[in-house]
Every structure is written in structure tokens, then in C-alpha cells.
Amino acid sequence: MSRILTRTPADIRAALLARRELALLDVREEDPYAQEHPLFAANLPLSRLELEAYARIPRLDTPITLYDAGEGLAVVAYGRLRALGYVDVALLEGGLAGWRDAGGELFRDVNVPSKAFGEWVESHRHTPSLSAEEVKALIDGQANVVVLDARRLDEYQTMSIPGSISVPGAELVLRVGALAPDPQTRVIVNCAGRTRSIIGAQSLVNAAIANPVSALRNGTIGWTLAGQTLEHGQARRFDLDATTGHEQAAANARQVADRAAVARLSLAELPGLLAQNTRTTYLIDVRTPQEFIAGHLPGFRSVPGGQLVQETDHTAAVRGARLVLVDNDGVRANMSASWLAQMGWETWVLDDVASERFSERGDWQTPLPELPPAEQIDTTQLGLWLQDEGTVLLDFTSSANYVKRHIPGAWFTLRSQLPQALEQLPTAERYVLTCGSSLLARFAIAELQALTGKPVYLLQGGTGAWIDQGLPLEAGETRLAALRIDRYRRPYEGTDNPREAMQGYLDWEFGLVEQLRRDATHGFQVI
Incomplete structure (x- = not known):
């Protein structure tokens, strides 16, 4: 690998204040990310990097800066992003500690820009x-x-x-x-x-x-x-x-968007905007998923407007990018755009799109790199091999899905923790990898082969195929070869959180305004 480039916290801060495009990526798992991170750092875990990178950072010459907390994950992510074709990748000088030492504000929880x-x-x-x-x-x-x-x-x-x-x-x-x-x-x-x-x-x-x-x-x-x-x-x-009051709602929403200085364009003007290849543009349909599946514009992805405003950093990892929103009613795109514009995003609404132009059917297809080769086995072969102590089955699905149900005998692990997981696993003559569909597991094959020198196989169709055939399942936190750090437990989720955690979350939210003042890079405006 050639010399790794670095950027300083001052470089990142200057780009944020100038509203230049940048992707500041925390490549740790979600739970450590949620403990502390810079305001506009997006979480793109090393474990899922190939699955999410092209969707969240669509332009290959986007300035990308990676960091971790000293685990060495950012260096690995650097190599993987370069292999995916990204040409402007750097490490944050000093990592998370460097940000802190430079006086950078650190925030807790997830989707912090929206909550703040x-x-x-x-x-x-x-x-x-x-x-x-x-x-x-x-x-x-x-x-x-x-x-x-x-x-x-x-x-x-x-x-x-x-x-x-x-x-x-x-x-x-x-x-x-x-x-x-x-x-x-x-x-x-x-x-x-x-x-x-x-x-x-x-x-x-x-x-x-x-x-x-x-x-x-x-x-x-x-x-x-x-x-x-x-x-x-x-x-x-x-x-x-x-349909009660839709026309008045559309007129009111348009006025709100105009007050927020939302930009507008027609479908005929969209290709010209997209041709400006020095800018990142996200195309987003803010209607319900059901409406999107029934018919949408080619090239647009489905992100209901409320969630887009709530979780903007998950959809748009490039701060300083622009977002083009569309609906078929003149209300949802304008209201969503009004908030995004106030949050400092360059936001456009696609106006007056004829209903017949919503011609694409089905889900949005996430862009993926070329899939690595894999020697696959079916569920019948796996069932036979699992009777042999020499076979170790690794499940790379989310920990929540694993605990809910998994193939008997499977070990939960995280790609980012694979070397550590191997220390806990029994001796294997061969490994079989799975996840819900086996897509994520496929990207771990070469890593595991390099670490063990043993044959590695992929379960065709993943755990989903096993479930579809009505084969036995297990549940619970059995055989965890990695900590469940892939998801941060939100204090507002579920009904079994301690009162202290819930109150602590509210107290944290109350303190966000003061944190924004100290950070001073947010660029928020309120109409």
C-alpha cells in the first residue's frame, strides 16, 4: 500500500465551516461509535463497508476521512475503500483521541445532528x-x-x-x-x-x-x-x-419550503444537475415505502421524509452534498426539504412530476461492488457437515437477528472482530459462513482463509434458505464469539429500560444546544 494520507482535525473543521463536501467516517461498530464521536461523523462500520459504501458515498472522488479509537480498523478500511475505487481517502490524524486533543467536541448517541x-x-x-x-x-x-x-x-x-x-x-x-x-x-x-x-x-x-x-x-x-x-x-x-385538505396543505408546504430557501427544478432539468460531477447528489423519494414499490422515478431511493430528517447522516454520509426530494402531492417533499435546508443541506424539490413518470416498480437496488468468488454448499450439505465436529459455522448477521433465531450450532461473530473471534472458536477442518442472505458473509471469505489457511464455504441462500425449508432453529445468546457491539441500545426503545437510563437520555438531549454552541460547525438556521 502506498503512503497513507492524513487530515488534521483543523482540516475537517475548515471544510465543515466552508460547507465543502466531505465524508468523515467512524468505522467502528455502532455501539462504540455511539459512545462518543464528532458531530458530523457518519458511522460506516468496517464490517459492512462494501455493502453500504456506494449508496452512502456515491461519488468516488469524494474527500473521505476515516478514524477509529486506536483499534487499527481505519487502516483496514482505507485499503478496502481504495480497492472499491475511492481516490481521495485519508486517515484522521490521531484518530478519535486526536480530535479530542485538538479541542473537538464529542457527542453521544446516534443520529446526533438531527436530534441536536x-x-x-x-x-x-x-x-x-x-x-x-x-x-x-x-x-x-x-x-x-x-x-x-x-x-x-x-x-x-x-x-x-x-x-x-x-x-x-x-x-x-x-x-x-x-x-x-x-x-x-x-x-x-x-x-x-x-x-x-x-x-x-x-x-x-x-x-x-x-x-x-x-x-x-x-x-x-x-x-x-x-x-x-x-x-x-x-x-x-x-x-x-x-384527501381532505390536500390542496391547502400543498400550498402551505410550498410556502414553508420557500421560506427555508429550498431550491426547485423540473424533471427535464435534473440531468443537468446530475451532470455536475464535482458534486454529490442524493435522489430521494420521501413517500411511504408502499407507494415507492408501486411506482417511482428511476434512480431514486425510498427514504420516508420523517426518517430522512431524523436519520439524515445514515442516508447521506457526505456532509455538504445536495439532496433532491420528490413526492406526488407537493406536501411531503416540501416539508421534508424545509427541515433539511434549515439543517444546512443544499436541498432541491423536484416539481410537478406527472404520475406516469413514476414507472419503476419494486425496491431500490443498493449499488454493490463485484461479489467475491465463493464455493457454496446447500442446506443439506451443511446439515451433514454439522454432524462432524470439524465444521464450524459462523453467522455474520446482526446480533439482534442472531439472538432471535439462528442455525443450531452457529457462532455469532462480527467481521471487524474476526481475529479475536477465532481465539474463542473450536478447532476447525473447514468453515461455513452465513448471514440472512449470505451477502455480507461472502465478503468475509477471503479474510477468514487468510487468517486460518482452512477451506471456507458459503451457505447458499444463507440462513434465510434454512428457515424457508423449515429446518430447526435456535434462539438466544448462545455461542457468541463477539460482543454485541454492532448496535447501540437506544434508551428510548422498548419498554424495559431503567428509569435512570431514560431520564439520562432526556438530560442528554437538553444539553445538546450547549454542545452545538461549543462545537460551532453545525450551520443550522431556523425560519
Whole structure:
């Protein structure tokens, strides 16, 4: 490998302040990343680098800077990105410690730019809110009130405010007319914590709906800390076909986007924008996944608008890039774009797209590099080999999926922890690799062969093929050859978190505005 380039924390800070494109990548697993990282560092774990790089960093000459906390992962990631064709790759001088030593602010948790922006919005706009006790009193008193949950449907189904309705964030302005046609109905927006409650409620305020609007202060966490009971497994959701007030909602959303200085273009102008090859452009359809699958524009990917605003760093790892948004109603793209523009992104909305242009069907296909060669075996052969003590089966799926179900005898491991995992595994004559589909596992074959010198095989169709054939499964934290650090446990997820963790999360959110002031690279504006 040729001499590895480096960039200093001062270089990164200067690029952020100048709004030049850059991808600052933390290549550790999600849990250590979530413990502390720079504000605009995107998490792209070494384990999944080949699967995600082309989608999240689409331009091969993007300035990329990698870091870790001294584990040596960034050097490996450097080589892999160069092999994928990226030409401007460097390491952060001193890694995470170098950032800290240079006085750089470090942030906890995930999707921090979006969460910090939510706190910034509330501090500047004083978004109206009600406490859990006040909302419960309204519900118990059968007041004229509707509670709209701005999270994803699966999050809503895990736990929800009694009587609430699932309306993910970008749908709020579009659907509120049908859900609260009486202008006297108080609309209350909630999420699990604070961000989507604030952004959702402020979206309705910005769009000038006639109803009184409030955020549920501190979301389901606040509800739980108040000693109140949540519902589980609910299926109440907005009606996709409801059209009440759509024209007015579109006019209001357009005004909000204009105030936020969102740029506009037609479908005919899009090729010219994409031809500017010195810029990174993400093409995003912000409608529901169901609508996207039924028909979408070629080249666009599906990211519902509420989640795009909430998790922008996951979709767009290149800070300073531009985002082109589209819908078919004039509401969801404009409202989502209004927030992204305030978060410092160059944001465009594709206007007046005829319905017949949404001609592509099915899911977006994630761009991948050429798949490495693999000698594959089927489930029958694996079943026979597993009766032989000389076969070791490694499962590279997420730890959550592994604990939920896995092939009996499989060992959970992480690609980034493979050398350490081998120290815990039994002696093997051969290895078989799997994951949900065997796609991720395929990329680990050469590494394992180099480390062990033993034959390595790939399970054709992965664990999914095993499941489809009705073969036996195990569950639980059995045979963990790596720590479960691939996912950070959010304090606002589920219903079994300690009260101290939930309160600590709220306290952390309250402190984000001050952290933003100290960091001073955010570029946030509030209309």
C-alpha cells in the first residue's frame, strides 16, 4: 500500500465551516461509535463497508476521512475503500483521541445532528408542548384531542400513547386535515423521546394549520416516567387514500419550503444537475415505502421524509452534498426539504412530476461492488457437515437477528472482530459462513482463509434458505464469539429500560444546544 494520507482535525473543521463536501467516517461498530464521536461523523462500520459504501458515498472522488479509537480498523478500511475505487481517502490524524486533543467536541448517541437540530428548533421557536400529565388529563376527560405518533409504524407498534394514531413525520401536514377536520381539535404529536415530537409539532405550526398544536413533552419516555401506561401492538394508522385538505396543505408546504430557501427544478432539468460531477447528489423519494414499490422515478431511493430528517447522516454520509426530494402531492417533499435546508443541506424539490413518470416498480437496488468468488454448499450439505465436529459455522448477521433465531450450532461473530473471534472458536477442518442472505458473509471469505489457511464455504441462500425449508432453529445468546457491539441500545426503545437510563437520555438531549454552541460547525438556521 502506498503512503497513507492524513487530515488534521483543523482540516475537517475548515471544510465543515466552508460547507465543502466531505465524508468523515467512524468505522467502528455502532455501539462504540455511539459512545462518543464528532458531530458530523457518519458511522460506516468496517464490517459492512462494501455493502453500504456506494449508496452512502456515491461519488468516488469524494474527500473521505476515516478514524477509529486506536483499534487499527481505519487502516483496514482505507485499503478496502481504495480497492472499491475511492481516490481521495485519508486517515484522521490521531484518530478519535486526536480530535479530542485538538479541542473537538464529542457527542453521544446516534443520529446526533438531527436530534441536536430538534433541540435547536425548540430553543429558537419555543415549540408548544404539554406534559404527559396534561395530555393524560385531556384524554381521560374526553377532550377534543387527537394524538399523532410521528415515528415509524414498527416503533409505534412496540409502544404507544393510548388512543394515538401512527402518522410518521412527513405525513403529518398531508394527513392532519383528515384526522382532525374540526379546527377546534387539539393536535398532539409524540415520539419516543423529543426530536420527532418537536419537529412534527413545529411542522404543523409552520404549515399554519388551523388547529391548536402541541408536542407531547419527552414522548413515551415522559409518559413512562410519569407512571402512566402505554399500549402495545396497536395498528391504528392514517388512511393513505384520505384527501381532505390536500390542496391547502400543498400550498402551505410550498410556502414553508420557500421560506427555508429550498431550491426547485423540473424533471427535464435534473440531468443537468446530475451532470455536475464535482458534486454529490442524493435522489430521494420521501413517500411511504408502499407507494415507492408501486411506482417511482428511476434512480431514486425510498427514504420516508420523517426518517430522512431524523436519520439524515445514515442516508447521506457526505456532509455538504445536495439532496433532491420528490413526492406526488407537493406536501411531503416540501416539508421534508424545509427541515433539511434549515439543517444546512443544499436541498432541491423536484416539481410537478406527472404520475406516469413514476414507472419503476419494486425496491431500490443498493449499488454493490463485484461479489467475491465463493464455493457454496446447500442446506443439506451443511446439515451433514454439522454432524462432524470439524465444521464450524459462523453467522455474520446482526446480533439482534442472531439472538432471535439462528442455525443450531452457529457462532455469532462480527467481521471487524474476526481475529479475536477465532481465539474463542473450536478447532476447525473447514468453515461455513452465513448471514440472512449470505451477502455480507461472502465478503468475509477471503479474510477468514487468510487468517486460518482452512477451506471456507458459503451457505447458499444463507440462513434465510434454512428457515424457508423449515429446518430447526435456535434462539438466544448462545455461542457468541463477539460482543454485541454492532448496535447501540437506544434508551428510548422498548419498554424495559431503567428509569435512570431514560431520564439520562432526556438530560442528554437538553444539553445538546450547549454542545452545538461549543462545537460551532453545525450551520443550522431556523425560519
